[in-house]
Amino acid sequence: MPVPAATAEPVSLSVNETVEDRKDRVCVIGAGTSGLAMVKNLREAGVKVDCLEREADLGGNWNIQLPCSRVMASTHLISSKKQTEYLDHPMPEDWPEFPSQRLVLDYLRSYADRFGLRENIEFGAGVRRVTRSEGASSSPDGWLVELESGQRRRYGRLVIANGHNWDHAFPAWSGRVDASAPFEGVELHSGEYKSPNAIAGKRVLVVGGGNSGCDIAVECSLHAAATRLSLRRGYHFLPKFYRGLPIDAVGEKLLRWRLPLGLRRLLARAIIYLVQGPRHGTGLPRPDHKLFETHPTINSQLIYQLRHGDLEVRPDVERLTSSGVRYVDGNEEAFDAIVYATGYRLSFPFIDNADLNWRDGRPRLHLNLFHPECDDLFVLGMIQPDSGQWGLVDRQARLVTQFLLASEAGAPAAKSFRQQKRAADSAGPIRYLDTPRHRLEVEHFSYGRRLDREWRRLRRAIRQ
Numbered sequence: 278m279p280v281p282a283a284t285a286e287p288v289s290l291s292v293n294e295t296v297e298d299r300k301d302r303v304c305v306i307g308a309g310t311s312g313l314a315m316v317k318n319l320r321e322a323g324v325k326v327d328c329l330e331r332e333a334d335l336g337g338n339w340n341i342q343l344p345c346s347r348v349m350a351s352t353h354l355i356s357s358k359k360q361t362e363y364l365d366h367p368m369p370e371d372w373p374e375f376p377s378q379r380l381v382l383d384y385l386r387s388y389a390d391r392f393g394l395r396e397n398i399e400f401g402a403g404v405r406r407v408t409r410s411e412g413a414s415s416s417p418d419g420w421l422v423e424l425e426s427g428q429r430r431r432y433g434r435l436v437i438a439n440g441h442n443w444d445h446a447f448p449a450w451s452g453r454v455d456a457s458a459p460f461e462g463v464e465l466h467s468g469e470y471k472s473p474n475a476i477a478g479k480r481v482l483v484v485g486g487g488n489s490g491c492d493i494a495v496e497c498s499l500h501a502a503a504t505r506l507s508l509r510r511g512y513h514f515l516p517k518f519y520r521g522l523p524i525d526a527v528g529e530k531l532l533r534w535r536l537p538l539g540l541r542r543l544l545a546r547a548i549i550y551l552v553q554g555p556r557h558g559t560g561l562p563r564p565d566h567k568l569f570e571t572h573p574t575i576n577s578q579l580i581y582q583l584r585h586g587d588l589e590v591r592p593d594v595e596r597l598t599s600s601g602v603r604y605v606d607g608n609e610e611a612f613d614a615i616v617y618a619t620g621y622r623l624s625f626p627f628i629d630n631a632d633l634n635w636r637d638g639r640p641r642l643h644l645n646l647f648h649p650e651c652d653d654l655f656v657l658g659m660i661q662p663d664s665g666q667w668g669l670v671d672r673q674a675r676l677v678t679q680f681l682l683a684s685e686a687g688a689p690a691a692k693s694f695r696q697q698k699r700a701a702d703s704a705g706p707i708r709y710l711d712t713p714r715h716r717l718e719v720e721h722f723s724y725g726r727r728l729d730r731e732w733r734r735l736r737r738a739i740r741q
Contacts, residue, residue, distance in 0.1 A: 317392045492576065659717060
């Protein structure tokens with residue numbers, strides 16, 4: 278059942294301000310992996326939608342030609358293609374298990390072309406500001422969206438889908454934060470690192486043991502004069518393959534077999550030992566947490582480079598020196614370049630945090646998706662799953678769409694869902710480390726099943 282349409286008319290606010298009324302439409306901000314899924318689901322349901330994209334092309338993070346991209350030329354998916362793809366748009370069978378960023382962009386373009394999504398995307402339409410629009414009675418009446426061009430529009434519903442891996446985070450001691458830091462070399466964030474050309478022949482320190490940090494450290498070890506990897510703590514490193522199968526496909530089987538968490542941890546530790554052997558001789562510190570309590574780091578080349586001596590591990594950094602760094606153990610080392618693989622800040626600069634129900638460093642949303650009080654605001658893709666993301670984002674998008682349709686139909690299930698989203702979310706099956714990096718972490722299997730369950734319930738309500 279499509280959302281009823283209304284005629285768009287300019288509404289005069291003052292002599293100098295005119296707002297185009299598009300309250301019959303949903304505004305989606307961003308044409309990356311999340312925004313594309315949202316537009317596709319809304320279009321299929323007959324809902325009018327405008328997708329506002331600041332850049333000149335779609336793809337967001339995966340389009341390396343765009344200023345917003347945070348991938349490097351050699352980037353491949355960390356999750357396998359079957360665990361990553363959209364629900365109804367499979368990646369080609371003859372593609373590798375972990376496609377490159379070039380293939381990923383081809384995939385996203387084919388998704389947009391297959392479902393006609395470009396018709397709804399406005400490129401070069403950056404959003405400057407989003408505020409609550411008030412009606413005649415000073416009650417909330419949609420969203421006022423101001424574009425960077427100065428154009429102003431009023432939309433009935435708003436979906437934020439611009440991603441959360443764009444606002445670089447740096448350690449407090451870095452020269453990118455502390456202007457008085459004495460280091461005379463080059464400092465890059467992992468999102469700014471594009472190819473080994475920037476570090477060839479240099480002494481390089483990579484800070485951070487996540488997937489980006491390990492990928493960059495391995496690449497630097499092949500091109501730099503010397504490469505060191507600084508780790509704040511010990512991590513569990515998973516191989517990309519086990520007996521020819523992607524490691525996340527193996528994990529998916531264990532989840533579908535309903536094996537308890539303790540047994541899955543035992544089997545995963547056995548796989549790690551069989552593939553990688555003991556840690557002795559690698560310099561890697563022992564993890565201070567259980568397997569799966571942090572976002573998985575998947576890399577089959579890290580151990581190889583460590584055991585060949587082309588890469589060495591170092592402890593956390595205490596501070597910068599003029600020639601390099603001083604570690605927390607008191608030792609110092611000289612470097613020409615430092616690459617910070619230290620993640621991203623969660624931020625939405627075009628909207629007030631209060632409108633997002635911001636609490637404890639992040640928006641507090643039901644299922645990381647629905648505002649607990651507002652029925653016209655959604656944030657798509659604000660998750661960090663332990664496997665592929667786009668299938669989950671697709672599930673989020675179809676749930677949002679079904680909620681809008683059920684609400685328009687006056688279905689009792691929509692009222693029940695409103696009550697549900699106002700209650701506190703129950704904890705997932707895994708307790709993650711209490712760090713900024715894990716504020717958005719979700720266990721993909723249980724999270725996906727929950728999205729599916731709610732979607733089916735709302736869909737049945739509409740069909741009755």
